[in-house]
Amino acid sequence: MTHKTKGIVLRTVKYGETxxxxxxxxxxxxxxxxxxNGVRTASKSNKKANCFLPGAILDLVVYHSEQKNLQRIKEFQWAYLYQHNFSDVIKNCIVLYMVELLNKCLKQPEENHNLFNFCEDVLKELDTAERSVTANIPLYYTLQLTHFLGFKMIDNYSKENSFLDLQEGCFETTQPDHNNFIDGEQAFTTxxxxxxxxxxxLEQIKLSRDARRNLLLQYQNYYALHIAEFGQLKTLTVLHEVL
Known part of the structure; x- marks a missing residue:
């Protein structure tokens, strides 16, 4: 049986010659x-293979069987054609970061319409965003993604609650008795x-390159505390450089 669905490409691996x-x-x-099958043949344009670049948003007609780990695609086409996300170096690095983070978080093949809509919307917003917004999108995406994954960070910050406990995912009045916390300007910015x-x-949030770097590292630690075998994000090093 075939089904129509939208999809966001997370990862592509060459198989065989075509x-x-x-x-x-x-x-x-x-x-x-x-x-x-057959999207990399010499006789065909690379346009078909380009549909499967990480971050691409596609309209798909797919065959689906619960008993199979590897499904097949009957038809595919662009659902949204980017203006800048693939051609702009900074935006493309952010796209790669977004899809790697998402891929690490999705452990089970379950539908999640709200999460899909959020990811699609942020990718589209990134495509048209000004530089002042673009630079902060990785921080926004990383924090907001937790809302859909079961370990939402609670914003109960105040002058009294100024320590962000990364193990508990909320702000505390006293410094935690472990090292997984942030405070000061980083806690306020979060x-x-x-x-x-x-x-x-996000245009209203002014941050230096070092501030963004340090926050993303702390947020990666937050994910590692809440997702088993999360590891480290390969795209984060590149993202630090371009931001």
Whole structure:
């Protein structure tokens, strides 16, 4: 049976001489792996293979069987054609960071419409964002993603609650008795980002390159504390350089 669904490409691996194995976060079935045949043949344009660049948002017609680990795609086309996300170096690095983080978090093939809509919206916002917004999108995305994954960070920051306990995911009045916390300006900035409802509001948050670097490292630690075998993000080093 075939199904129509949107999908966000997370990872692509060459298979044989002409095919690809593609990991896609689909709106209907969650994260799935697909065999895509014949898109890398010399006689065909690379345009078909380009549809499966990480971060691409596609309209798909797929075959789906609960008994199979590797599904197949019948039809595919762009659902949204980026203006800048693939051509702009900074924006493309952010896209790669976003899809790597998402791929590490999606352990089970379950549908999650709200999460899919959030990721799709942020990718589209990134595509048209001004530089002042673009630089803060990784921070916004990383924090907001936790809302959909079961370990939402609580914004209860105040002058009294100024220590962000990364193990508990909330602000505390006293310094935790472990090293997994942030305080001072980093805690305040985190609270400000948690208050952002739409990406264009990020323009109001002015941060230095070092501040963004340190916050992203702390947020990676937060994920590692809440997701088993999370490890480290390979794209984070590159992202630090371009931001």
């Amino acid at each position: 095919s690809l194995i593609v990991t896609i976060f689909t709106e209907l079935f969650g994260v799935q792996s697909y065999m895509v 609270s400000q980002i948690l208050k952002v409802l739409l990406p264009f509001e």
